[in-house]
Amino acid sequence: GENVEQHPSTLSVQEGDSAVIKCTYSDSASNYFPWYKQELGKRPQLIIDIRSNVGEKKDQRIAVTLNKTAKHFSLHITETQPEDSAVYFCAAQAYSGAGSYQLTFGKGTKLSVIP
């Protein structure tokens, strides 16, 4: 099955600095890579995603890059703000046909933005 590794497990940055979280995956059949943000006691919420036919995607201060050859993808947050503090999860989804697919998550990165 798919295996997703996520680093670092914790990350502290000063407000205004950039934060980068990296993930690797093992299954070359994976074709969808979402990133979720989870605030304490809340449900995971999608913040950005990228499909395997795209190398980079940006949404305001958040960007994701994908290197299919190396099987790794990264989340970049620029101009960090205190409200960016949360746990971030990467995930990889492999499609096995007939509408069947499984989403495998990394173990999460706790981001703390220091004012």
Added chain:
Amino acid sequence: NAGVTQTPKFQVLKTGQSMTLQCAQDMNHEYMSWYRQDPGMGLRLIHYSVGAGITDQGEVPNGYNVSRSTTEDFPLRLLSAAPSQTSVYFCASSYSSGTGSDEQYFGPGTRLTVT
């Protein structure tokens, strides 16, 4: 739309008891899934369903049963609760475009403690 709803929000069980966690969605999504979230482990897939009458196992299915009699509902049954099943359980759903690259929407979660 209510989105994805889960009941109960909190539950305490004694070892050996059984119970059903309820999940419902009103978005007419074909794909539904159950995850458990443990500290430092990310979210792990328990079972999933690609449509009414069709279910399949995920990464950690042991000790859990599911059924999907309607598009809207996807209950998770714990047959004989064990302390190792203490966790936060999330239900999720997504539209199936046939590409395997569809956003999953999460419910608010059920916090289960087994003593």
